[in-house]
Structures are given as structure tokens and as C-alpha cells.
Amino acid sequence: MGQSQSIFQRPQRGTRGPTPGHSREEIVAVAIALADADGLAAVSMRAVAAKLGTGAGSLYRYLSSRDDLLELMADAVIGGLEPFPQAADPIDALVLLARRQLDVYRRHAWLTEAVQQAKGFGPNGLAYLDHCLGVLAPVRCSTTAKFEAVAMITGVVSLFARPQPEGLSFAAIDLSPYANLAAAIAEASSGARPAPQDAPDLFERTVRGLLAALLHG
Template sequence: MDPERLWSRPGRPRRGRPPAHSREAITAEAVALADAEGLAAVTMRAVAARVGAGTMSLYSYVPNKETLLELMIDHVGGDHSLPAEPSGDWRADLRRIGREQRAIMRRHPWLPGALSARQTLGPNTLGVLEYVLAVLEPAGLDARARLETFSLLTGFVASHVSYELAQERLIEATGGAPGALFEAQARYLRSVAEGGDYPRLAAALASPVDDSSPQAVFDRLLDRMIDGLTATA
């Protein structure tokens, strides 16, 4: 894939009559289809049907599904709502980015898995990256470390959201209550720890129980991730 050709050239046929569709509208329909039915449902034929175009005519806007996926990923990157400038509190700003990434990935459940196949960075993603690089300027990290911090933060959020969604699907498939699986796991670990073979696990389980809501768990892990990523600051 040629990133320059993808992002720097108009997404429309170059000759003939004015285009009946736009690459932006096609991408939005593909995102809506993936949100509703999963990424596997996104085929060129299915997207063409949603926009009211022939399958072959769609290729004049988007040459293949791999390119469409790149467009979709960058499209939802536009869901970020970023201030004009960082606040100066880089930890708080980085935490905000992480929470916003989680919200976007939960709105678009196909996104965490799709990120691993991403080949290039589109304009929306570049805008977020530029903002994060500005956020991290006071942290004392060099330019390369700031780039790596953004990559690792995004990877952490994608991994965590993938786990959250998988657990929710498991609960839905088994018809269990949202907290039932967690409680069953906790009972099992307590019973194992009582045997005396795992004293460190027993000590950890005996610690005060923090808020176990999904948002609270994510926020705690996010804070630890940020502390670790910026340990040299």
C-alpha cells in the first residue's frame, strides 16, 4: 500500500462524469456495517449495496478491502475530541487520551483487532499523534520515546478493550449475570490460596478490595501503565 497515494490524492474517479458517491460516505457506511455486524461482514459487495452502488464501481473509489480498512480506522480516529492545546498536566492529558481511546474502541468493537493490521497513519490518527507528542513534551522524554509511548498506550488500551469485550460476549453467551463470572473466579482463587501453596497470592487476595467496576479497573491499570511508560521522567 502506498500511503502517499492513499492519503494525498482525492478519493474519487479522475475522469468522466461527476462522482455519484464519495470515499468519505463509503467509509462511513463500512464503519456502520462493522459496528453492527462485525468486521467479517464488511465486504466490497456489502458496502456497495449500502451506498447504492455496483460492486465494481466501488473499486474506482476504494481499490480493495485492505485500503477500506485503513480508511475505516482513520475515520473513527476522528471521534477524538481534543483540546486546542495540552493543559500542561501531561499525566492528566495522557489519561484523558487513554480513556477516550477506550470509549472509541468500545463504540467500534472491531477496532482493537483491526489496529494490528494497520499499515499506515491517516490524517485523523496523525492529529492525535501530534497532540500526544505535545502532551509529553514536559515529561522529559526524547522524541523517539514519546512516539513509542503513544504506540504502547494505544496497544494497552486495545488489549484491555479486547479482553473486556470478550468477557462480555462470554457472559452473554452463557446467560450469566455480569458479576457472576468474576465472583466465581474470586471464590476459586480464595480456595486455592487457603491451601498454603501460594502465600503471595493469598496476601494479594487479602488486600482491601478496590472498586471493581470496568471503568475503575481500567483507570487503575491506565495509571500504572502511564507511570511505567514515563518512569524515566
């Protein structure tokens, strides 16, 4: 029966076997350190157990599978979003939260993949969702639109958290067959239309634009 429950609903450890030598929090912390250093592929029950100085089988007193571990890892780092930033305007508050979320996703490059594999919400994920809905409470739109807005923030964060390619250049390419591209590159290179110094960056413009379209569209 316990196997059908979410890892967050199950006891910290099984009732059988010797007294545990580690806590679930210790196991998750080691797994996070492995993922931060070498990516999610480096996280296995055997690798985590080796770091803890125990056998892989002992971890099954706390977890039923690697999937359980990934869900615990994701929820643990999502807890880094608290305390949630505050602002009087709901859009401003969510932009601030999105920036903090982006910082968390960049510190833990594996998080996007882990979240995509998650089958449910942990306590930190639920606290995040609850906070977002509280921020959006004064906004007059459907509940569906609010859920969509929260989901899209995470989508934008995941996109911007990816490493950006470096050294991309059109300098060695003949752009004469591509009139629109050539004109755009020439204008950008000339600095004919410099961006205002106080203009929001692309991340903020994207988040604000999506929220405005979903919540006030």
C-alpha cells in the same frame, strides 16, 4: 503510480468513468455501520455497494482495495477523539485521552483489528500523534520514549476494550492444591482489605504506571 500511494494521498476518485454518485465519506460511513453491527468480517466491497444501491465495481473508482477501505474506516473513527481533552499535567492529559480512546474502541469493537492491519497514518491518526507529542513536549526524556508511551497507551486501550468474560468463578473448584490462589481468593472474598473509594480504577492505574515507567524511568 497511484496504486503505490497511501489511500490518503490519492484523489477522492479516479479520473475515468462516469460522474460519481457517492462520496468517499458516504462509502466509509456505510462500512463503519456494517462493522459496528456485524464485525469487520461483514465489510466487503460487495456488501458496502449493496447498501449504497450500486455494484461493487463502482467502488473501485474511489478505492483500490478493501484494505484501503479499512484504513479510511479506522482513521474516520479515530477522528472521534477530537476535541482532545486538556490538563495542565502531561500524565493527567494523556490519561484523559486514553479514557476517550477507550470509549471509541468500545463503540467500534472492530477498530483494534483494523488498526493492526493499517499500513500508515491518516490525517486523524497524525493529528492524534501530534497532539500526544505536544502534550509530552515539557517532559524531559528521549523522543523514543515518548513514541513508546503513545504506542503503549493504544496497547492498553486495545486490551481493555476487549469484552470481559462473565461468570468466572472458583466456587466449584477444589483450590486446596493451590495454596497461594486459595489464600488470595479467601482474602478477596472476606473484604479484609477494601479498596479506598477514591482509588483509581485498574485502567487508570495501568496507564499511569506505564507512562511513569516509560517517561520517568
